[in-house]
Amino acid sequence: MKFYDCSTAPSPRLVRIFIAEKGLGDAIETIEVNLGEQEQLDNTFRAINPFCTVPVLETDAGKRFFTSQGCWRYLEETYPEPALLGGDAPERATVADWVWRVEQEGFLAVGEGLRNAAKRLANRALTGPHNYAQIPELAERGRVRVGHFFELLDRSLADRAFLAGDIYSAADIMAFVTVDFAGWLKLTLPDDATNARRWFDRIKERPSSTL
Numbered sequence: 148m149k150f151y152d153c154s155t156a157p158s159p160r161l162v163r164i165f166i167a168e169k170g171l172g173d174a175i176e177t178i179e180v181n182l183g184e185q186e187q188l189d190n191t192f193r194a195i196n197p198f199c200t201v202p203v204l205e206t207d208a209g210k211r212f213f214t215s216q217g218c219w220r221y222l223e224e225t226y227p228e229p230a231l232l233g234g235d236a237p238e239r240a241t242v243a244d245w246v247w248r249v250e251q252e253g254f255l256a257v258g259e260g261l262r263n264a265a266k267r268l269a270n271r272a273l274t275g276p277h278n279y280a281q282i283p284e285l286a287e288r289g290r291v292r293v294g295h296f297f298e299l300l301d302r303s304l305a306d307r308a309f310l311a312g313d314i315y316s317a318a319d320i321m322a323f324v325t326v327d328f329a330g331w332l333k334l335t336l337p338d339d340a341t342n343a344r345r346w347f348d349r350i351k352e353r354p355s356s357t358l
């Protein structure tokens with residue numbers, strides 16, 4: 148299997164951590180795509196992924212998956228243990244609920260804040276093959292939404308160890324990567340978000356968190 152990665156970017160990090168948690172680090176060849184040099188827009192990479200984004204996972208049979216959640220799904224079905232997308236049906240549905248919520252209200256909010264403000268991303272306000280102009284109001288809105296996401300995290304973790312329940316899951320991976328990603332906007336979990344801070348420190352102890 149091949150994994151097209153960018154070591155500095157948050158979306159492929161979602162898959163990097165998932166691969167490590169499955170214990171598959173040595174079984175997968177990693178190919179670095181330099182987003183700083185805009186390699187994702189080169190014809191060579193477009194031939195691999197016409198959507199011009201990482202991560203991409205390629206099976207030995209040449210089948211490719213173009214989103215972190217597609218990559219997760221393939222890895223989970225192929226290597227079920229440890230389950231990261233939930234064990235039984237209610238758990239799987241709960242993990243899916245949380246992954247959606249964290250992506251929409253956290254990950255994309257940080258992206259909105261960053262991509263509509265960073266000078267190096269002028270005209271690249273959205274990822275993909277098309278150029279879009281930045282909208283400064285969206286940068287501001289993204290920052291406000293991140294604050295609301297932090298509040299949601301803290302509230303949700305008041306009565307449980309992990310986002311989807313008692314077991315670490317892909318929802319925690321997405322939320323952990325999102326909190327780190329928010330650091331790019333110099334936004335951090337507030338001091339009084341004690342539940343979210345406790346959860347964050349616990350995830351940080353996992354060896355995969357450094358990837």
Ligand SMILES: N[C@@H](CCC(=O)N[C@@H](CS)C(=O)NCC(=O)O)C(=O)O
Binds near residue numbers: 159182271
């Ligand atoms: N929802 C997609 C998002 C993929 C994505 O946007 N990846 C970013 C890196 S975090 C990218 O490839 N950016 C290329 C660009 O900025 O043009 C996923 O989870 O795979």
